[in-house]
Structure formats: C-alpha cells, structure tokens
Amino acid sequence: MLHFEQAGNGIALFEADSFSISQILECGQCFRFEKTEKGYKIIAMGRVLYIEETESKIMFYPCSVAEFEDIWINYFDLDTNYTIIKEVLASNDPVMRDAVEYGSGIRLLNQDKWECLISFIISQNNNIPRIKKIINLISQTYGTEISEGCYDFPTANELISADIASLMACNTGFRAKYIMDAVEKVTTGQVDINELSLLETAVLKESLMSIKGIGNKVSDCILLFSFGRRDIFPVDVWVKRVMSHFYFKGEDVSIPEIHKKAEKLFGEYGGYAQQYLFYYARQFYFK
C-alpha cells in the first residue's frame, strides 16, 4: 500500500519502493525535466511538478491528494511492485543482477501518448541533450503556457498550425516532415491514439509505423513508455552495445538476434530489463 499525505502545498510519499527521481528521469525515457537546487522540476500531463527526496520521504509539489491519485500515481507507475520484478530479473542472470542493483530506483513512467510519439520521432539519430532542447523549443513555440515561462507540449491540434519551415527553426532537421505526417494522421483520425490503447501490441505497432519516421525502434519506445507494453525491448545503439558485450562476446550482432536473446532471457519483463541495461550501459561512457 502507498503511504502518502498532504504536506503544505504538496504531497509527501513515505516508504516508497524503488524510487530514485534522478534515476527515473536520467534513464532516458523522458525529456522534459531539469535539475533544481534540491531536486527536479518536470513538465508533464499539463502540469509543472517539483520533486525532492529526503531520507524519510519524497515531496511532490504543488499537488493535492486528488491530483496525486488521479495523475501522478499512474504517471510514476506507483502501483507496480518493482521489488518483485527486480528479483525475477536478477535471479539466474549475473549481468541483470548488476544492472538492477545499479539502477535500483528506476521506474518506467506512463507518459502522455502523443508527446511520447513525437518525442521519440525526434530522438532518432540524435542525442539526449539535443532532444531535450528541441522538445522545449517546440513547446515554447506551439504549446500553451502553464505558468510563468513553462509551456506544455503542444497537442496534435495545436501543431496543425506548424509547417516544415517553422519546425526546422526548432532544430528538428530532417525529422520535421515526419512530425507533420504524425500531426496529419492523428488529427484526421487515420491513427487514433486512444482507440489504439485497446489493441493487441502487434496491431498497435503496425498502426504507429504507418507514420513516417516511426520504425521498429521508435515504435517500441512509444509502446513501452506510453502504452504500458512492458514486454517490449527497444534496441538502440546503447542497448545494442551492452547486449553485444555481455551476451555475444562483443560480436557485431544483428538487432533481430538481440530481440531473440532478450525474449529468451527476460520474457514478459523485457521492457524493464531494457531500461536497467540502458542506464547501466551509459555509466561506462559517462561519469
């Protein structure tokens, strides 16, 4: 059971299982956040939220009990027991045991589907600091101002007013035409994001991939991070690197081969495994 209560203008969460806000945000699944003096500030679900950790509790503010229950419990996946998931993954696999220990405070978010879709179109052949800048520029240009200087990510309808040139001005580069295709297919209902959440993963994936600029990897990220398909194992350059190193003796292995191996090793927990591995892999190159 979750233990939280109103404290001042925010919510205090006690005895949280597997919750490190820095790991949750810095593990590459989301992009609209920044460090503050005491913690992090995120823009998500049409709100600005500050998060600070102490030894005894985690503070979320500004936030009411109703808001916490309606929005943030689901967003931060707080109803999922990560202790069990980590135990399953760590048993019988020494690599995952280390990866899970290193990122023991990671949680997979349940993000907004539209924002996630566009964000991962932007992510292709790009790096994380630059992805964050581009998404912030798009939000400032087309999004609604939530509070002083903080802009929500624009809806598909808000992006109808965009064109290739203005998106290029947000440094989207060759991805501008992909964003426009996504706006068109979603606003006309050719790709119905809400209806898709009811569909079987394979059908859902096929529909997402009808949008130009959404291929195998980008659709996998959208499925995992905003449609809750936690068995999906996205393979980017980092995951490819770490999988090759630990499970293929460093050989240059194909992405389908990596998917086969991940399915065999991690099964229904593939999405969680992938996130621990991504965070684990990058520490060898940074910090």
Place this chain on the structure above:
DNA sequence: CTCCAGGGATCAG
C-alpha cells in the same frame, strides 16, 4: 577536420 547521437527511408543486390 571527423565521428557520433535512444534510426528510418530509400535503394541496391
């Protein structure tokens, strides 16, 4: 200068 980034579209074989 070149190489790389949470890749995909396109074309060659």
Place this chain on the structure above:
DNA sequence: CTGATCCATGGA
C-alpha cells in the same frame, strides 16, 4: 530478405 547511404545539427 539484408546491407549501404543519406539525412540536419551540435558537441566531442
């Protein structure tokens, strides 16, 4: 089916 090339852009 698999593999090579191009795509915008900024940081290393």
